Amino acid sequence: MNDLLRRGFLLGLGAAVTSKEKFETKIKQLVEKNELTQEQAKTLLQQFVDKGEAKKEDWQTRQQEQTQKLANDIGLATKEEVEELRNRITELENKLAEK
Structure with a gap:
């Protein structure tokens, strides 16, 4: 199951990198056509990156x-x-050692 999650993450990461590259290319084209200023392009790119970071954090949380x-469904114990x-075992071992 962990491998499946890792593959899903890598797939999403690949899509994000490709999307960012395409986005950057489109922004450069708009700057070259004077439809955007350099400052507007930087702002748009930063917004894109910020949104990606927020989505990444959201994905990690989910x-x-x-x-x-x-883990709960299959009955695994938490840390x-x-x-x-462990603490209870140590406590019991100490009590047994006292006797």
């Missing part, structure tokens, strides 16, 4: 939530649960 849901069990 991916983490899906992974957690999957916190494992740590709690």
Whole structure:
């Protein structure tokens, strides 16, 4: 399942890179035609990058939530649960050692 998520992420990343390259090409064409100023082009490109970053963060959050849901559905213990069990085992071992 993890490989599937990784492949999906890489596919999305590839699409984003291709889209950014196409977007940059289109912006350069508009600047060359004097339909946009250099400053407007920079602003548009920055907005595109900012939106991409926001989408990336959103995707990461959703991916983490899906992974957690999957772990819960199949009954995997969380780090916190494992740590709690370790502490309980240590506590019990200490009590046994005292006797």
